[in-house]
Amino acid sequence: AQARLLLNAVAAAIEHGFEARPLIGGEPYPGEGAAVFDPALHSRQVGTVLNATPDMVTRAASTAAAAQGAWDRLGGVRRAEILERAADLFERDMAVLIALCVREAGKTVSNALADVREAIDFLRYYAGIARADFAEPKVMPGPTGERNELSLHGRGVFAAISPWNFPVAIFTGQVASALAAGNSVLAKPAERTSLAAYTAIQLMHEAGVPGEVLHFLPGSGRVIGTAMVRHPATTGVVFTGGTDTGHVINRMLAERAGPIVPFIAETGGLNALIADSTALPEQLVRDVLTSAFDSAGQRCSALRVLFLQEDIAERVISLIRGAMAELRIGDPMKLDTDIGPVIDGNSLAKLEAHAKRMSREAGFIAEAPLSDETRDGFFFAPRAYEIDAISRIEREVFGPILHVIRFKATRLDKVCEAINATGYGLTLGVHTRIQETVDFIRARVRIGNLYVNRNQIGAVVGVQPFGGEGLSGTGPKAGGSHYLHRFAVERTVCINTAATGGNTALLSLD
């Protein structure tokens, strides 16, 4: 009954149509409009986005730079209170945020709910770090007659460039971390999901983040992202998206004169799961399907390559076939739908092309059935193929395609080497009942998030800090206690207390 109430609220939220526009200094700006359509149904317009221009980026950047000092001086406690208030407002408006994740990004209702919940978790978690680490200076031990303090401050203006696959969570997480650490923010949502991001920004403003501190600049990466990254007022960049785009941003930053700008990047993955002959087949198959196909495989954490020890391979592959036949692919608004559409036609074409190549080069395992509801949207039937080496997959395949490779028990070291050789290092699953197998793998594979006997998606903020190595990103891990420090500068203050008669305090004017 509660789910139905929520769905009614969600449906009502969708009816009125949405509009997103640039927000600079809290003021809405005009722009050239682009219609946003539902990936699950081509004819359904969800809203309109008015895009920013490079001139607007310049205006926002100078306003942001001028406002940053006061935001930093507000202190960690006050900023935390504002972010916590934002978390409450996200809870109040959850139905709208969920509606937008479903209709704009094609997420299932349960994935949309998780997306919004994660955003709320990010707001509260980073608020907690702001209270703990950004409020009072830390007093360092030192000789008598001297007081040494270390304090953390915002770096200045952060450009936040976010992806479409977590339109609320990652967008809000980036913005909240930069704000918590005392920075102003130029936020550019993914082009595909500006409506959800706009709603999130409005709630943060309503919570008390000044418009001069937080600016919203929808538009393409090529035009708006470039203008933000190149602007001399931008003193830090946080980015989640493809590894190739990460390189482009890094090059632009390298070409800039002046201070060297820190770059926090969370990029792709080519994630594996290793299952030995002691794995419990039913549990393994359930976790494989969740890891590979949930969110239509559109997570950087998603499973792409399943390594099966040969003794169990036949049995597991036949269970995968059976389970894939049961998947429900269709309208993401229906509660019994497992998998919704992929994000757009471009993504669909890439997946079709990969599937075509696999049908020539690989062994076919299964293709899940598409329901009638998928006729007028960007739907891709999940597939599974058997391949002989992970090196057959040249780059991240961002969608519901699973690859299976058989291995001999004596070759586990080669499996670890092959995974490392991809250059990515984001998530890895291990299914085994043997401790030494876990120890052997974790000592060899360079991986950010390792999951044992469970699925390998859905890292929990604060509990499972998320992020990888190598081609998967620069770190530090989102939702971890070190993350905010990368958004900050450290300042050391040394006071000669002997000069004031051994008292730690100087005289006060009042």
Ligand code: UN1
């Ligand atoms: C991404 O898909 O870009 O653990 C990263 C997870 C999510 C992944 C987010 N935190 O599945």
